[in-house]
Amino acid sequence: MPSVTRIYVPADSAALALGADEVAAALAAEAKRAGAAVEIVRNGSRGMHWLEPLVEVQTASGRIAYGPVTAADVPGLLKAGLLEGAAHALRIGDPAQHPFLARQTRWTFARCGIIDPVSWDDYTAHGGGQGLARARTLGAKATLEAVTASGLRGRGGAGFPAGIKWRTVHDAPGDTKYVVCNADEGDSGTFADRMVMEGDPFALLEGMVICGLAVGARKGFIYIRSEYPRAIAVLEHALVVARANGLFEDCAIELRIGAGSYVCGEETALLESLEGKRGQVRAKPPLPAHHGLFGKPTVVNNVLTLATVPEILLRGPEAYAALGTGRSRGTLPWQLAGNIKHGGLFEAPFGMTLGEIVDDVGGGSATGRPVRAVQVGGPLGAYFPRALFDTPLDYEAFAARDGLVGHGGVVVFDDSVDMARQARFAMEFCAAESCGKCTPCRVGSVRGMEVIDKILAGRDVDANLSLLEDLCNTLRLGSLCALGGFVPYPVMSAVRHFPQDFRTP
Amino acid sequence: MAWDTQRAADIIETYKHLDGPALPVLRALQLEFGYLPDEAVSQVAEALNLSRAEVHGVVTFYHDFRREPGGRTSLKVCRAEACQAMGGDALGDEARRRLGVDWHGTTRDGEVTLEPMFCLGLCSVAPAAQVGDRLVARADWPKLEEALRKCRP
Numbered sequence: 164m165p166s167v168t169r170i171y172v173p174a175d176s177a178a179l180a181l182g183a184d185e186v187a188a189a190l191a192a193e194a195k196r197a198g199a200a201v202e203i204v205r206n207g208s209r210g211m212h213w214l215e216p217l218v219e220v221q222t223a224s225g226r227i228a229y230g231p232v233t234a235a236d237v238p239g240l241l242k243a244g245l246l247e248g249a250a251h252a253l254r255i256g257d258p259a260q261h262p263f264l265a266r267q268t269r270w271t272f273a274r275c276g277i278i279d280p281v282s283w284d285d286y287t288a289h290g291g292g293q294g295l296a297r298a299r300t301l302g303a304k305a306t307l308e309a310v311t312a313s314g315l316r317g318r319g320g321a322g323f324p325a326g327i328k329w330r331t332v333h334d335a336p337g338d339t340k341y342v343v344c345n346a347d348e349g350d351s352g353t354f355a356d357r358m359v360m361e362g363d364p365f366a367l368l369e370g371m372v373i374c375g376l377a378v379g380a381r382k383g384f385i386y387i388r389s390e391y392p393r394a395i396a397v398l399e400h401a402l403v404v405a406r407a408n409g410l411f412e413d414c415a416i417e418l419r420i421g422a423g424s425y426v427c428g429e430e431t432a433l434l435e436s437l438e439g440k441r442g443q444v445r446a447k448p449p450l451p452a453h454h455g456l457f458g459k460p461t462v463v464n465n466v467l468t469l470a471t472v473p474e475i476l477l478r479g480p481e482a483y484a485a486l487g488t489g490r491s492r493g494t495l496p497w498q499l500a501g502n503i504k505h506g507g508l509f510e511a512p513f514g515m516t517l518g519e520i521v522d523d524v525g526g527g528s529a530t531g532r533p534v535r536a537v538q539v540g541g542p543l544g545a546y547f548p549r550a551l552f553d554t555p556l557d558y559e560a561f562a563a564r565d566g567l568v569g570h571g572g573v574v575v576f577d578d579s580v581d582m583a584r585q586a587r588f589a590m591e592f593c594a595a596e597s598c599g600k601c602t603p604c605r606v607g608s609v610r611g612m613e614v615i616d617k618i619l620a621g622r623d624v625d626a627n628l629s630l631l632e633d634l635c636n637t638l639r640l641g642s643l644c645a646l647g648g649f650v651p652y653p654v655m656s657a658v659r660h661f662p663q664d665f666r667t668p
Numbered sequence: 669m670a671w672d673t674q675r676a677a678d679i680i681e682t683y684k685h686l687d688g689p690a691l692p693v694l695r696a697l698q699l700e701f702g703y704l705p706d707e708a709v710s711q712v713a714e715a716l717n718l719s720r721a722e723v724h725g726v727v728t729f730y731h732d733f734r735r736e737p738g739g740r741t742s743l744k745v746c747r748a749e750a751c752q753a754m755g756g757d758a759l760g761d762e763a764r765r766r767l768g769v770d771w772h773g774t775t776r777d778g779e780v781t782l783e784p785m786f787c788l789g790l791c792s793v794a795p796a797a798q799v800g801d802r803l804v805a806r807a808d809w810p811k812l813e814e815a816l817r818k819c820r821p
Binding site: 443 | 687694722725729732746748754785786787788789791793794805
């Protein structure tokens with residue numbers, strides 16, 4: 164047995180919010196008291212959030228996990244023999260063998276929760292850096308071909324093929340080009356970007372540098388939301404370490420912090436914000452690939468898209484493309500959220516059904532009551548009833564049922580939910596976050612709230628329901644971006660699938 | 669902290685060289701002074717060669733920027749869907765009742781400002797809140813009260 168025992172205590176936001184710092188402090192104090200030499204590593208999260216804080220100990224026979232651990236559990240755990248991986252009521256065993264993790268196919272999250280997020284040695288010992296080395300060997304053209312061949316599509320929600328976007332920027336004229344990482348993960352029910360940035364930030368940085376090499380950009384920006392203080396701190400640290408290890412020789416990366424605006428997750432609003440302006444949406448065309456940041460050709464990709472690229476180059480685009488279904492290739496990190504028993508991060512190939520992920524993987528509701536509605540794809544995603552639980556999780560299958568996969572957030576509601584209130588909230592949110600540039604969104608969202616209020620008050624319900632549908636069509640067809648354009652998804656899916664909630668007796 | 673023209677000038681100078689410096693400058697000023705008074709708008713406009721209207725437009729667009737001082741501690745309660753599914757609305761109502769303020773309001777003793785927010789990325793351990801720098805998962809009022817107590821000097 165090594166003289167110093169390594170203990171992992173996650174510093175992921177979810178773990179911190181459940182007392183991980185207090186657990187780490189208690190472990191250090193109790194180990195000192197017992198005269199045991201320990202090294203506490205603050206790793207990312209494995210994604211089993213109902214078990215956080217999940218403490219792991221490096222033993223002679225591998226890592227052994229315990230969870231959920233509170234500071235008060237620590238003396239008892241040490242007395243029971245935590246440092247040797249001994250039995251205890253909270254003992255999980257080898258975390259990789261836990262059914263929730265064993266069922267997953269991890270690409271984007273291959274290292275998250277395993278390594279020390281800001282240790283370059285840990286990163287390279289677990290395959291980090293090899294994707295970039297491969298890209299340098301391949302050269303720009305072959306790298307573009309590899310990304311295209313992998314079938315990777317933009318994970319921010321739009322699902323646009325990454326390889327085509329990169330090629331467009333590569334082919335665009337001009338010497339100055341940019342890579343922009345959209346880390347403005349504002350959708351409720353999503354936290355995969357946050358987990359990557361907190362648990363494996365070098366993967367994102369490496370992906371951005373690969374993108375820069377492939378498209379000919381020498382400068383990259385990460386635009387992260389201010390609501391993610393922990394991710395910001397980890398990225399700032401990771402940037403210093405990566406720079407010291409020469410990662411930015413070809414493409415320098417800078418971190419920029421948002422100021423609390425949901426619409427800045429829309430790529431053109433994000434670019435405006437980066438330029439120091441109000442986060443107002445630009446009309447497209449021109450596309451950012453032609454006319455992006457400061458008017459230069461720009462790749463704007465989500466965190467997950469960029470962070471998956473090194474792994475694709477390392478393991479081969481064919482292996483990634485072999486996963487999935489239809490035109491949805493590879494894996495998606497699904498985020499199980501809201502009223503769910505086993506909430507967390509579940510990366511799997513496209514193609515599982517909604518019912519499998521909610522009932523089998525997620526274990527149903529946290530409250531133990533029947534699951535009534537599931538919102539997939541954030542605040543602008545549709546609410547699906549149990550009747551649609553056979554829908555496969557892939558971009559086209561969801562679109563065919565008037566829903567969207569979006570960024571992979573799955574928010575579960577039990578039978579206490581009032582769907583008319585949820586529909587009203589969708590309009591309220593749109594009104595609060597509208598950038599104000601286009602009339603359907605700016606005015607339509609406010610009118611939408613008013614119409615739903617009338618319906619809730621029982622006034623001319625039929626007439627107001629058809630007015631609401633008409634208004635939603637205007638929003639859908641007339642808005643400049645997805646905020647106004649997609650808010651009809653939650654509203655109309657609530658009306659269609661839960662009509663009884665709009666007719667209070 | 670009261671507005672200090674020299675201190676503000678130093679901060680602006682630190683970030684002025686960036687491409688698109690407005691947001692980093694405003695963020696740093698707010699971190700230092702707690703809010704962005706009229707003097708901030710004028711001084712930033714002057715330093716970045718923008719009109720006051722442009723800077724005013726930026727300051728008022730983003731939820732993070734404040735035009736007047738807030739309480740000593742901010743209490744942010746998530747109002748988004750995943751937290752709603754776990755009783756986030758009731759938690760927000762209770763926070764308003766207990767503190768005796770509405771959203772964006774500051775308690776009479778100047779201790780706490782209550783802010784609504786949309787998503788901390790803690791959607792799997794909802795409802796979520798942030799008290800000062802502390803994140804709180806599976807939040808209820810006793811947990812928030814304890815976190816507020818820990819923020820007192």
